[in-house]
Amino acid sequence: MMQQRPPMGWNTWNTFGPNIDAKTICENADLIVSLGLKDAGYDYIVIDDGWALEDRDEQGRLVPDPKKFPNGMKAVADYVHAKGLKFGMYTCSGSLTCEKTQPGSYDHEYVDAKSFAEWEVDFLKFDFCNRTPIIPGKYLFRRMGAALANSGREILFSACSWGSEKTHEWVKTTGASMWRSTVDIANSFESIKKLTLKQLELLPYNGHGCFNDMDMLVVGMNNDSFIDGTMGTNGCTLAEQKTHFSIWSMFGSPLMIGCDLRLISKDALEILTNKEAIAINQDATYSQPYRLVCGGRSDERLVFARLLSNGDFAVGIFNLTDEPFRFTFGTDEMGVPTHCGKTLAAKEVWTGEEPKLHSGMFNEEVEAHGCRLYRCRVIDA
Numbered sequence: 583m584m585q586q587r588p589p590m591g592w593n594t595w596n597t598f599g600p601n602i603d604a605k606t607i608c609e610n611a612d613l614i615v616s617l618g619l620k621d622a623g624y625d626y627i628v629i630d631d632g633w634a635l636e637d638r639d640e641q642g643r644l645v646p647d648p649k650k651f652p653n654g655m656k657a658v659a660d661y662v663h664a665k666g667l668k669f670g671m672y673t674c675s676g677s678l679t680c681e682k683t684q685p686g687s688y689d690h691e692y693v694d695a696k697s698f699a700e701w702e703v704d705f706l707k708f709d710f711c712n713r714t715p716i717i718p719g720k721y722l723f724r725r726m727g728a729a730l731a732n733s734g735r736e737i738l739f740s741a742c743s744w745g746s747e748k749t750h751e752w753v754k755t756t757g758a759s760m761w762r763s764t765v766d767i768a769n770s771f772e773s774i775k776k777l778t779l780k781q782l783e784l785l786p787y788n789g790h791g792c793f794n795d796m797d798m799l800v801v802g803m804n805n806d807s808f809i810d811g812t813m814g815t816n817g818c819t820l821a822e823q824k825t826h827f828s829i830w831s832m833f834g835s836p837l838m839i840g841c842d843l844r845l846i847s848k849d850a851l852e853i854l855t856n857k858e859a860i861a862i863n864q865d866a867t868y869s870q871p872y873r874l875v876c877g878g879r880s881d882e883r884l885v886f887a888r889l890l891s892n893g894d895f896a897v898g899i900f901n902l903t904d905e906p907f908r909f910t911f912g913t914d915e916m917g918v919p920t921h922c923g924k925t926l927a928a929k930e931v932w933t934g935e936e937p938k939l940h941s942g943m944f945n946e947e948v949e950a951h952g953c954r955l956y957r958c959r960v961i962d963a
């Protein structure tokens with residue numbers, strides 16, 4: 583089925599790495615419901631790397647680690663489904679997964695897709711480590727895409743090749759509904775900045791059917807994420823987390839929560855459940871965000887606009903620099919020139935503030951690493 587909106591959910595990797603088990607997953611699934619996250623749109627519970635034994639069984643199938651999943655995988659799927667949520671899993675296009683503790687699906691794509699269908703999996707993340715250098719990535723992703731499409735179950739295919747081998751040029755040939763357009767996120771503003779800047783050239787490839795995935799969110803993560811060199815530990819301030827969530831919303835990335843919901847603060851939960859930001863992310867017409875001229879030369883001062891399905895605009899100001907900056911920019915570039923008698927009524931998503939535009943110009947001082955995210959109505963000037 584054609585994917586109409588960026589998928590939303592929760593994934594084990596950012597906080598737990600390979601240290602996962604059924605209990606942790608089910609407790610987080612409980613909280614997705616009880617904290618109101620399901621109502622906000624988060625409906626996939628995804629188990630990342632580290633769930634299988636080192637060896638396949640005698641029929642060549644992957645085996646869930648019985649220490650971590652004592653009742654098997656179908657039991658976890660049943661638990662998740664009983665909550666009205668969808669169930670996701672992970673494997674890899676290479677002979678081993680990225681963590682190297684379990685086999686990848688190389689040359690076992692059809693067998694594994696069958697297991698996933700039997701366990702009633704709804705979502706599969708497919709990674710790119712430890713692959714054979716003699717087969718192009720696109721062939722490997724097409725294999726799993728075809729295997730899933732023939733598994734007898736509708737399984738959303740989440741491609742994770744980090745944008746390598748020019749993924750954007752071929753990913754839509756694989757049946758994927760989302761594709762990782764970035765390297766792995768770390769729990770730092772530096773990382774958020776790096777992923778954002780990398781994304782700018784890839785925005786034309788985002789859209790219905792297959793969404794650019796900027797990686798799982800670090801909102802709500804404490805400094806206790808697993809450490810194996812992948813996930814940094816310096817963390818982000820709340821203001822930085824808002825900027826992160828605003829960018830992912832504005833750019834239409836899948837929103838996959840990466841924190842331990844048992845430890846989430848009220849403030850972080852408020853970020854993840856902000857209705858207006860989510861509405862921008864999930865807007866039915868995924869129209870491409872575009873950059874506006876905003877004064878100042880730095881590449882790290884970004885203003886983006888996006889036309890929404892009801893004729894409103896989303897406007898995001900993202901100050902990725904380490905200095906405050908006064909952003910001034912007009913609405914002409916958005917197709918709303920004041921001399922045609924129109925202007926915008928703006929409402930800020932996080933504060934509810936309604937700044938007045940003068941002669942069709944925004945004029946906002948934004949703190950270092952801060953943002954403004956507006957929903958704007960077109961009104962008579």
Ligand code: GLA
Nearest residue numbers: 595630631680681709742766
């Ligand atoms: C890669 C992916 C991550 C995560 C890990 C698991 O690094 O990009 O998102 O799935 O593998 O090992």
